[in-house]
Amino acid sequence: MNRVFQGVLSILGLSILGMFCVLTVNPALSEGRVDGVSEEMQATAIRLRDTVLKSDLSYRLDEQLTTEVGPRLVGTPGDRKGVEWAVAKMKELGFDRVWTEEVTHVMWERGEIEAEIIAPYPQKLVAIALGGSVGTPEAGLKAEIVHFPSYAALQAAAPGSLEGKIAFISYRMERRIDGSGYGPAVVARTKGASEAARKGALALLIRSIGTDDNRLGHTGSVKYDADAGKIPAAALSNPDADILMAQLSRGKPVVVRLRQTSERHDQTVIKTANVIGEVTGRETPEDFVVLGAHLDSWDVGTGAVDDGIGVGITLAAARHILDLPERPKRSIRVVLFAAEEVGLVGAKQYLERHRDELDHHVIGAEWDFGVGRIYDMRPGVGPEALNTIRAMAGILAPLGVSLNPDNTAKGQSDLSVLGEAGMPAVNFSPDGSLYFDYHHTENDTLDKVDREAMKINTAIYTVFAYIAAESGVDFRK
């Protein structure tokens, strides 16, 4: 509670600071124009902002996606339905061009999971298989727990010291407004299984990478190293990790039974697609601003937050621009990426396909984080484009967005793949305090989406896309 309240105070503080910065660093704004952004364009952007603030189109799109499609794990019927839904929806929204580009991946099935403490005090545990994990033997396995407070502690364990044991990493993710607690925590999920296997472990259990206290485990991908055997990997919910810790605190051997029927089908190629919609520019349609989000989701929730919000925001932003009397100079390309959750697969295949025309991706922004309001925008552009960014920031400042002076953004989530390859980007940061309460859990449902925040955030993406497309500025470094 207090942390959330502090978060709100932080946002308010940052917002006020942001407005102050924009007003002080950007004298051109008070004169009514900046390089590449005419007074007319600014006036249009302000009208657009205020129109979008009154619309809940982005929320309604998320509601439709999660009600009519639901979970969209790559390779499942929901994934295919999601692609069909997105194509139909883009056409319905009036995009000038709509197409799909095939993405391939391999099949994984979650199966079922049972986990329980056998000794010293029998209790059931709520666990969830990590994405991509192999299963246990059909009958399950029983083994003593060896506890590590962190991934680093597991790394320090002696070779062979985990023979016949289950490794358990209890590190708890910290709640931070910018989600920066995720990095130090998630290594247990991505690398823990191979590290434990190298020490001889039969299986890996981790405390869920999440900030809530619900008995719902957080899934997410495990990465198996080629030099290590593949062992089953699962996450306990935070309260269940607490139960296990409480039993471990008694100093007696703690034995857990784990049965997990998840299965990798590494030879079974499945096909899905990036879904792409274009608002065709009136002057240089071959150049486009990219708005990114991902269409796939984990299977356990309905993916309303991750990344239904992004789908709603990017589709709605394009639609609001389609409603203008004329198209912007450049095109706007909404890319709803496939297979993000299983390793940015759709984005990587998009890059392979479009590497030759990367220069035509003039700038991009993705939404794939948070349920709160955007408080920060960080550009990653050439210095001569900064005035245009400042013009955007001036229009967005009343919405609580501060312009981060650190001009190093390389795109978020899927768009980090294009950003690393050289595409200019703006990273918008929403309040992420609550995001990891729901992330990769059954709790990722529509009731978690903040309808008012979504209006504001959609206005921000719309203004960004409009100015970037209309200004004609070269954002390259």
Next chain:
Amino acid sequence: MNRVFQGVLSILGLSILGMFCVLTVNPALSEGRVDGVSEEMQATAIRLRDTVLKSDLSYRLDEQLTTEVGPRLVGTPGDRKGVEWAVAKMKELGFDRVWTEEVTHVMWERGEIEAEIIAPYPQKLVAIALGGSVGTPEAGLKAEIVHFPSYAALQAAAPGSLEGKIAFISYRMERRIDGSGYGPAVVARTKGASEAARKGALALLIRSIGTDDNRLGHTGSVKYDADAGKIPAAALSNPDADILMAQLSRGKPVVVRLRQTSERHDQTVIKTANVIGEVTGRETPEDFVVLGAHLDSWDVGTGAVDDGIGVGITLAAARHILDLPERPKRSIRVVLFAAEEVGLVGAKQYLERHRDELDHHVIGAEWDFGVGRIYDMRPGVGPEALNTIRAMAGILAPLGVSLNPDNTAKGQSDLSVLGEAGMPAVNFSPDGSLYFDYHHTENDTLDKVDREAMKINTAIYTVFAYIAAESGVDFRK
């Protein structure tokens, strides 16, 4: 968030009001004594209060119960282990007498449950069987949903109008500091199945009786009327009720498949026990103050809140009084009731056994609600005992407890059975704003327990028990 914040403001307000009331209505306090409460007794009570405030014994007892025993559904191994644990713990804590009294009930098994929307948009639903519910046919059942916004709307449905359908009541419980949202909501759970059966329904689904937004259903008992067929009854989590409502909003028939293997064994009598521990009074040991809580819990959580908190508080209060240099005049009887969750069964059987000596139960207080701090105490005593109650209130006012002028309390939870039969009582009311987030769910685990609140609440019950036992006042009306 806001509601919680408002709750905190309400508590502060009530507390200040409470202190004001106590100070103004009780001139005797400022003179250092009140009827039946000597200055020495007051001084001892204040010392006791301040000692208990520094102890986390009650929390540690809850931790032990939930770690070493876990869930305690009547008739399960956990229930039997709970009884053994409580007997052993009372002896370890130094109670003067410890015994059990047999309680009998019938057997019910939760089994498994699967619920999913089949049409128009297939989606899995998180559901939980209501306690005591019958199961569906082995293969499950599929039927169209007929939606009712409330139990009253179901009552108003035409006879036969639900033939071959599943009734769904979507009423959502309101969050209130005193838990008063529960009553208007819970009728759907207790009476909905029989009402739906009378109209011809195949099954009942309700929105969970809970205030959270987690995909964890809230269980709790269903009551079947003798004049209606028994149909399966289950609760959807709040987000899943939202998903069902969203699909219903499309205006197309919504078909749900429900498979539930829960089973009543109405002929299988199971035995459990009320566990009773006594601090034997030094002058009139045949008279006793009752501290009540219930030892059983639902099977899905560990019962850390419901009612591990009550077990911890009542055991710890007695232990703190055992630590005094001498026993109070009267005895203190801690009763850990069996089978509360399935209909106050342990309390009713206790009353049958002890009806002849009801007059020796001089006054009682139970803990079975909330995770927050007590802000209100409401007596139900004879007028000549009110000064003693005011003396208690004066000592408890600095802890934020206000004395409710409404002298009508008849005991809470189990002790309402004795209160209705005539036993005087004090009802202590903690902040219940969060209670129904966890109530009867898997989320009822130790991490939900507020360790600091538990210190304060234990101090309050300890002072109550001490003064009631030491004062010798007749609390009867």
